[in-house]
Amino acid sequence: MTTFRIAPSILSADFARLGEEVRNVVSAGADIIHFDVMDNHYVPNLTIGPLVCQAIRPHVDVPIDVHLMVKPVDRIIPDFAKAGANIITFHPEASDHIDRSLQLIRDHGCKAGLVFNPATPLSYLEHVMDKIDMILIMSVNPGFGGQSFIPQALKKIAEARRLINESGRDIMLEVDGGIKIDNIAAAAKAGADTFVAGSAIFGQPDYKAVIDAMRTQLAGL
Ligand code: DX5
Ligand code: ZN
Numbered sequence: 001m002t003t004f005r006i007a008p009s010i011l012s013a014d015f016a017r018l019g020e021e022v023r024n025v026v027s028a029g030a031d032i033i034h035f036d037v038m039d040n041h042y043v044p045n046l047t048i049g050p051l052v053c054q055a056i057r058p059h060v061d062v063p064i065d066v067h068l069m070v071k072p073v074d075r076i077i078p079d080f081a082k083a084g085a086n087i088i089t090f091h092p093e094a095s096d097h098i099d100r101s102l103q104l105i106r107d108h109g110c111k112a113g114l115v116f117n118p119a120t121p122l123s124y125l126e127h128v129m130d131k132i133d134m135i136l137i138m139s140v141n142p143g144f145g146g147q148s149f150i151p152q153a154l155k156k157i158a159e160a161r162r163l164i165n166e167s168g169r170d171i172m173l174e175v176d177g178g179i180k181i182d183n184i185a186a187a188a189k190a191g192a193d194t195f196v197a198g199s200a201i202f203g204q205p206d207y208k209a210v211i212d213a214m215r216t217q218l219a220g221l
Contacts, residue, residue: 002193004218006211007032007065007174009198010056011047011145018052019059021202026060028207029215034176034196035066035085036145042071042094043143050076050083057084065134067115067176067196069142070094073101081108087172089113089136092124102131113172117141118150122159129167135160137192140177145198149178154190161191181210185217 008030013021022033035053040046053064063086070076071094080088088105092114095101105112113134114124118141125132137160139153157175164171175187176196184195201210 002188002221004188004215004221005031005172005194006214007034007194007196008201008207008211009034009036009145009176009196010202011036012198012202014202015048018056022056022060025201025207025211026062028201029211030062030201030207032063032065032087032194033060034198035064036198037066037068037070037076037080038143039070042091043069045143050079053080053083053085063087065089065174067136068094069115072096074104077101077104078108081105081110085110087111087113087134089115089134089174091115091117091120091142093117093120098124099128099131102128106131111172113174115142115176116156116160118152122156122163125160125163129163129169132169132171134172134174134194135164136174136176136196138177139175139179139187142177146203147178149180149183153177154186157187157190157192164191181213181217184214185221188218188221 065087068090111133115136140147174194175192
């Protein structure tokens with residue numbers, strides 16, 4: 001049976017109480033903390049950097065999954081590795097040398113992955129599959145929480161699952177954007193095993209109730 005992972009995005013958390021928020025969401029059953037890094041250049045929003053990653057690191061022992069929405073990519077990778085990141089993903093369009101960026105992440109002891117915007121082709125994977133630990137399929141355009149799931153992402157998830165199976169490698173398939181209790185099963189059936197959810201979890205008072213309801217949807221798949 002597939003191991004499903006719930007990865008709450010702290011983009012929708014209360015930044016004034018971030019330590020408490022990440023502790024609470026892990027107690028509620030989160031498997032991974034999804035950490036959205038936006039630079040007001042690659043995407044039109046500005047969020048958090050390595051200092052905040054370092055600050056939350058002692059509060060949780062689950063993996064921190066750093067989603068870089070920044071350009072350039074390479075300069076900031078070592079800083080996040082030192083700040084305690086476990087997984088670092090980036091958008092291929094934002095790197096001039098994708099293979100080098102993936103290798104840099106791995107050289108710093110982190111798992112590496114590529115992120116695919118709704119209009120970005122999976123062909124970027126073709127020659128680098130051996131350096132990939134995670135594929136992240138965006139089901140919204142990056143930059144903001146609280147957007148609606150783009151249904152065309154399901155076809156791309158299925159295609160990514162096929163490529164992972166063909167590779168025979170152990171690669172996480174994550175979906176990010178507009179994931180809710182009522183669409184998580186569709187994403188799982190398409191082939192995703194790791195689910196980012198920001199507003200669906202942090203937008204509700206009872207994080208455990210949402211995560212439990214998501215797991216109920218995934219049970220038996
Ligand atoms: C969007 C971010 C997402 C976002 C998800 O650019 O990468 O991680 O926080 O938020 P929801 O779940 O609210 O769509
Ligand atoms: Zn994200």
